[in-house]
Amino acid sequence: VDESGQGNNGTVYGAAALSFDGTNDNAAVATPWDTLGGHRYMWWAGRIKLNAQAAIRVLWHDTWNTAANSKIFLTVTATDYLNVGVRTGATGDTYRSATSSSTLSEGSWFSLLVAIDLGTDGTVANGLTAYAWVDGAVFTMGAFSGDATQGTWAADVSDNQIIGTQGDGASNDLSGYAQWLGYSGMDTLPTITDAQQFNDNPQA
Numbered sequence: 001v002d003e004s005g006q007g008n009n010g011t012v013y014g015a016a017a018l019s020f021d022g023t024n025d026n027a028a029v030a031t032p033w034d035t036l037g038g039h040r041y042m043w044w045a046g047r048i049k050l051n052a053q054a055a056i057r058v059l060w061h062d063t064w065n066t067a068a069n070s071k072i073f074l075t076v077t078a079t080d081y082l083n084v085g086v087r088t089g090a091t092g093d094t095y096r097s098a099t100s101s102s103t104l105s106e107g108s109w110f111s112l113l114v115a116i117d118l119g120t121d122g123t124v125a126n127g128l129t130a131y132a133w134v135d136g137a138v139f140t141m142g143a144f145s146g147d148a149t150q151g152t153w154a155a156d157v158s159d160n161q162i163i164g165t166q167g168d169g170a171s172n173d174l175s176g177y178a179q180w181l182g183y184s185g186m187d188t189l190p191t192i193t194d195a196q197q198f199n200d201n202p203q204a
Helices: 192-200
Strands: 019-020 039-051 057-063 072-078 080-088 095-102 107-117 130-134 161-165 175-186
Touching: 039 057, 039 072, 057 175, 080 107, 080 130, 095 130, 107 192, 130 192, 161 175
Parallel strands: none
Antiparallel strands: 019 175, 039 107, 039 175, 057 072, 057 161, 072 080, 080 095, 107 130
16 A cells, blocks of 8 residues: 555455556555664565566665655666665765666566665775675676765665655656565675575565
8 A cells, every 4th residue: 555645556466466457556664674774784675577568667666755766676677777876874975876787687577685885884895885696696786976975874764665666656767567576775785595495585
């Protein structure tokens, strides 16, 4: 159920799949929470099926309470590359992004596990890195576009946590399906074993 009041409710199928038609459909967390504050690592996981769509699509958008700046922004580009964006503080911080080296498939289901390591201080030189695994295999990400400002996320109860559009009824609509979604700040990076286990048994 879309809690924004826009009436953009998803359709639930047998295995709790959300359906997005590419026109103002989204699913938002009713009461956003601070899962990243104090953490160095972020994990996001989901089973995804993309419809053919030559447009930017939102897989996940978590925004800072102040000014609604992007905290985590996961998108598929118009040419099907995965883009991972991060901002570690609500204000006075620069948004940084990293893009995959290869494309995601359209028309078939795949498992996707995404992680961000802020490194020791948020800089690329000291470990700021995006990681991804598709169907349990490494999915190579490029380097971030620049440095973040700190090695952990600042404490903050998010303004918005949403899949399907950039904001409630806003732009970059997803056309496709999603299920078995998970999101959290963590104390370690995922391993290839974690990615393979999620691919084999995502509901575990």
